[in-house]
Amino acid sequence: MSRMSTCNPAFLTRGMHGRVLVRSVLTPSQVRTPNGDTRGRRGSRRANREAAEPAGRRQGRPAVRVDWQKMFGYRSILVEAPRPDVIRRNPRAAWLAVGVVCFGAFMGQLDASIVTLTFRPMQHEFGAPLAAVQWVSLGYLLALVALLAPAGRIADAVGRKLLYGYGFVVFTAASAACGLAPTLGLLVAFRLVQAVGAAMLQANSVALVTTSVPARQMRLALSVQAAAQAIGLGLGPTLGGLLTQTAGWRTVYWINVPVGCVAVLAGRYLLPRTRRRSRAGSFDWPGAVLLAAATSALLLVLSAAGGLVLPGWAVACLASVAVAAAGGFAARAARARHPLIPRALLRSRRVALALAGALVGYLALFGPLVLMPQVLGGPGGELRVGLVLSALPVGFGVAALGGEALLPARMSNRQRGVTGSLICAFALVMLIVMPMAPEWVAGLLALAGLGLGIFVPANNAVVMRSAEAGSASVLGGMVSMARGIGTTLGIALVTLGLHLAGTGPAGRPDPVLALAVLAAAAVAGAVVAAAIRPLAGSSAGGGGPGQDETEPAGVFG
Numbered sequence: 001m002s003r004m005s006t007c008n009p010a011f012l013t014r015g016m017h018g019r020v021l022v023r024s025v026l027t028p029s030q031v032r033t034p035n036g037d038t039r040g041r042r043g044s045r046r047a048n049r050e051a052a053e054p055a056g057r058r059q060g061r062p063a064v065r066v067d068w069q070k071m072f073g074y075r076s077i078l079v080e081a082p083r084p085d086v087i088r089r090n091p092r093a094a095w096l097a098v099g100v101v102c103f104g105a106f107m108g109q110l111d112a113s114i115v116t117l118t119f120r121p122m123q124h125e126f127g128a129p130l131a132a133v134q135w136v137s138l139g140y141l142l143a144l145v146a147l148l149a150p151a152g153r154i155a156d157a158v159g160r161k162l163l164y165g166y167g168f169v170v171f172t173a174a175s176a177a178c179g180l181a182p183t184l185g186l187l188v189a190f191r192l193v194q195a196v197g198a199a200m201l202q203a204n205s206v207a208l209v210t211t212s213v214p215a216r217q218m219r220l221a222l223s224v225q226a227a228a229q230a231i232g233l234g235l236g237p238t239l240g241g242l243l244t245q246t247a248g249w250r251t252v253y254w255i256n257v258p259v260g261c262v263a264v265l266a267g268r269y270l271l272p273r274t275r276r277r278s279r280a281g282s283f284d285w286p287g288a289v290l291l292a293a294a295t296s297a298l299l300l301v302l303s304a305a306g307g308l309v310l311p312g313w314a315v316a317c318l319a320s321v322a323v324a325a326a327g328g329f330a331a332r333a334a335r336a337r338h339p340l341i342p343r344a345l346l347r348s349r350r351v352a353l354a355l356a357g358a359l360v361g362y363l364a365l366f367g368p369l370v371l372m373p374q375v376l377g378g379p380g381g382e383l384r385v386g387l388v389l390s391a392l393p394v395g396f397g398v399a400a401l402g403g404e405a406l407l408p409a410r411m412s413n414r415q416r417g418v419t420g421s422l423i424c425a426f427a428l429v430m431l432i433v434m435p436m437a438p439e440w441v442a443g444l445l446a447l448a449g450l451g452l453g454i455f456v457p458a459n460n461a462v463v464m465r466s467a468e469a470g471s472a473s474v475l476g477g478m479v480s481m482a483r484g485i486g487t488t489l490g491i492a493l494v495t496l497g498l499h500l501a502g503t504g505p506a507g508r509p510d511p512v513l514a515l516a517v518l519a520a521a522a523v524a525g526a527v528v529a530a531a532i533r534p535l536a537g538s539s540a541g542g543g544g545p546g547q548d549e550t551e552p553a554g555v556f557g
Helices: 041-052 068-072 093-126 135-158 160-180 184-212 215-246 256-270 285-305 312-335 349-376 382-389 391-406 413-433 438-464 469-501 512-531
Strands: 002-004 010-014 020-025
Touching: 093 135, 093 160, 093 184, 093 215, 093 256, 135 160, 135 184, 135 285, 135 469, 160 184, 160 256, 160 469, 184 215, 184 438, 184 469, 215 382, 215 391, 215 438, 285 312, 285 469, 349 382, 349 391, 349 413, 349 438, 349 469, 349 512, 382 391, 382 438, 391 438, 413 438, 413 512, 438 469, 438 512, 469 512
Parallel strands: none
Antiparallel strands: 002 010, 010 020
């Protein structure tokens, strides 16, 4: 027996136990409710669910209606918002997006180079030893490197703009919390949260650059982003020392807040939505845990070589954990249906070589920043040493910005990588030969920075052209992971070299062995760059094969 319901325009039939069964539903464009109003498609679905309930269950229930349109305006906080038409149609829209990414690049390197200057004031305020205060930086580094690949994998699936924007929110909020931390334990905890935001930023930084600009301008855009990193790296020690001495160490964290707030708004209106995504499958949680265990154990071993106080048995256990976790991650990636890092990237010789290049490049970049304060430092010489060290990132930034204009247009990424790394190696060898006078050191550090400013953007372009745009963020996360490991390895090798070499004639640490190691790393970068074969149909400009140079880069090789 059937009848027309007065509360829903569906033909209903009562079955056993009085349950109402829906037989058919009228078109949802005009659905009349008991109050006489009309509902759209969503309203019809809700009405059908209410009609399918037993009548007794509906009686006595208060009618609560939420106007979701007024609350969210049909927008979801989990959906990438489009750019305004005036921005999207602007001929410089791609470079506006690159500018937003430079905010994140600047903040990340500024934070990395500024925090170590706050150790001594924090020791005094919290009454803690240096071994405890070191975890403010070490905990941040461990969490950052461990989360880069998972953050990149998630961004490739849900949207790079979405995750990048929330990365700014998390990083900015955590920076404010660090500035207010009443205890050292809470400061370390807030730094871990800050690392989560930094991972969301760094995993998407290179990917957003390469997917926003035309293919022929990819290398130039990566050079601009690298220059922003160099500015943050070079400004960090000077700004950190000034803020710490005048306003206190907490302002080192507060400085991120205004920059982050501007970046959040800029990202909302200037970043493009993700056009090509990876297939959304189940997230590889075991793979993420194994990779985090491997990278964290490796970084702790390297930090122990660089001066972190750990007992010998703990270092041996950590080394065993790193090897076992790395093997487990490889086995997991081989059999998982949706591995954390796509198998094609793990098996690619080109990707492996380019990531090795990223590692040795940042090893050569950060090693002198640790070495020279030990060699040139003295009572009251902090400002002088800081000015000498700033020559390295200044040279890096000049080469990154001016390389496209000064170097031949047909010079390939391979040729630029070899040339830049050999220039850096020459400068480091000359530091061994020439006297350790500040003027000589500053000039040779600037020359080393010029070489690295040529090498790093070219190497990044090689990496990002090695996979489809759907894997751009996970590939960018791998680049940042290699950069973090290279930075820590550089610090460890310099510290070990100084320890083995002992003191020089003037009673200061002998830098010869450490400089020789750094020069060897730069030569290794040249060997790696020379070993990378160019892609078929590739152009000197850095775009992928077969791409229309007027369109944003979609497939990178």
